[in-house]
Amino acid sequence: MAKKPGTKSDTGSKGGDLNTFDPARRIIVLYGENDFLRLEFTTHLRESLEQHHGGLDVFSFDGLTASPAEVLDECRSFGLMSSHKVVIVENAADLVKEDARPLFERYAQSPNEGTTLVLRGTIWRGGKLDDLITRHGVIHHCGPLDFAKLAAWTARRAAKRHNATVQPDAARMLVSLLDGHMTRIDTELAKLAAAGAGPDGKATITADLVAAHVGDEREADLWQIQSEFLNPDPRIGLENLRTLLETSREPALKIQWALTDLARKIHAVTAVARQGGNVRAAGSAAKIYGAGAEPIYDLSRRASAEAAADLFQACVRADAASKRGSDPIRSLEALAIRFARFAAHPADHS
Numbered sequence: 001m002a003k004k005p006g007t008k009s010d011t012g013s014k015g016g017d018l019n020t021f022d023p024a025r026r027i028i029v030l031y032g033e034n035d036f037l038r039l040e041f042t043t044h045l046r047e048s049l050e051q052h053h054g055g056l057d058v059f060s061f062d063g064l065t066a067s068p069a070e071v072l073d074e075c076r077s078f079g080l081m082s083s084h085k086v087v088i089v090e091n092a093a094d095l096v097k098e099d100a101r102p103l104f105e106r107y108a109q110s111p112n113e114g115t116t117l118v119l120r121g122t123i124w125r126g127g128k129l130d131d132l133i134t135r136h137g138v139i140h141h142c143g144p145l146d147f148a149k150l151a152a153w154t155a156r157r158a159a160k161r162h163n164a165t166v167q168p169d170a171a172r173m174l175v176s177l178l179d180g181h182m183t184r185i186d187t188e189l190a191k192l193a194a195a196g197a198g199p200d201g202k203a204t205i206t207a208d209l210v211a212a213h214v215g216d217e218r219e220a221d222l223w224q225i226q227s228e229f230l231n232p233d234p235r236i237g238l239e240n241l242r243t244l245l246e247t248s249r250e251p252a253l254k255i256q257w258a259l260t261d262l263a264r265k266i267h268a269v270t271a272v273a274r275q276g277g278n279v280r281a282a283g284s285a286a287k288i289y290g291a292g293a294e295p296i297y298d299l300s301r302r303a304s305a306e307a308a309a310d311l312f313q314a315c316v317r318a319d320a321a322s323k324r325g326s327d328p329i330r331s332l333e334a335l336a337i338r339f340a341r342f343a344a345h346p347a348d349h350s
Helices: 035-053 068-076 098-109 128-136 147-162 168-177 182-195 207-213 217-227 234-247 251-274 279-285 293-302 305-323 328-344
Strands: 027-031 057-062 085-090 115-121 137-141 164-166 203-205
Touching: 027 035, 027 128, 035 085, 035 115, 035 182, 057 068, 068 085, 068 098, 068 115, 098 128, 128 137, 147 164, 147 168, 147 182, 164 168, 164 182, 168 182, 168 207, 182 203, 182 207, 217 251, 234 251, 234 328, 251 279, 251 293, 251 305, 251 328, 279 293, 305 328
Parallel strands: 027 115, 027 137, 057 085, 085 115, 164 203
Antiparallel strands: none
C-alpha cells in the first residue's frame, strides 16, 4: 500500500508518526544520536509486526561490513519460518552511499511486501531516496528530547513497562539527576518500581523515593545536605557542617556545590514570589523536589529579593575563592552562619 510523502511533524518524522505504527510500511529509517529511541522504536516496530503477521523472521546487518547486494537480496527473498521478515541494518549511512544509492532507490520504488527494511544509525544523508522511502514508509529523527518531554516520557514509560505511577516532581527529579539519559532513566524506573511496589505489585514513585535510591554520590546526598543548612540556629548549622566534613569523601567540594545550588534555588523562587508569580512553577523550573521543597518555598515567600540575591552571591564568591586557594573550611563555616541568619531573618538585607 503506497503512501504519499510526508512532511516534518513534531515527532521528527517524515511520512507519519512512529507512535501509531502502520504495519503496511516497508522501509523505516531511524537516525539520530538518541540510541535509546532508535532501539525503542525498533522494538515497537517488531512487536507491531509480529502481532499483525502472527510471527516474524529477523535478520541483522552492519552497514560497515555488509554489501548492498547482501542486504537487498535478503529483502527480496521469502522468509523461511514466517510469512514476514524484518531486515535491520545498523550504521545504514555507511551502506547507503555513493554508488549504492541507486540500488536502494530502485528497491524503494517497489519494496517487497513480505519484508520491512529498518535502516538505523546516528546519521542519515537525505536526497532523492527520501521521497521514495516515504511513499512506503517513514524517516524518523531520534534526537534529544527537551526536559518537559523527557519528564512526560518518564511517566508513560513507568506506567507501560514497570507497572508504576510516577509523581510529576519525581519524574522531573529523575530527568535532572540522570541528565536526561533515557537508558539510565529506564533502568532506575525498574529499580524504583521494585522498591516502591505495594501488595498488589503496583508502585507509586515519589520524589523522596527517587532521592533515596537514585543518583551518584553527590546527587544522592544533595537533598539532605541542603535541608541541614536551613535551620535558623547557627550552632546547628556548624554542627551539621562538622559532621559532613567528617563523613564525606569529597566534603568541601560537595558541600560548597550543594550550598551554591540551594542559594540558586532560593534566589530563583524568591524573585518570582516578589513579582506575584507562580512559586511552584518557578520551583519546578529551578529543579526543587520532594520533602525538602517546602522549607525553600516557605523562605522564598518571606524573603526579600535583595537578601536572596546576597545569599546567592556570597556562595558564588566563596566558591570562586576556594578555587583560588583560600581555606575552603573557613568559607563553609561562614556560609553555614550566613544561611542560618537568612533562615532566621529572610527579609533582612544588609
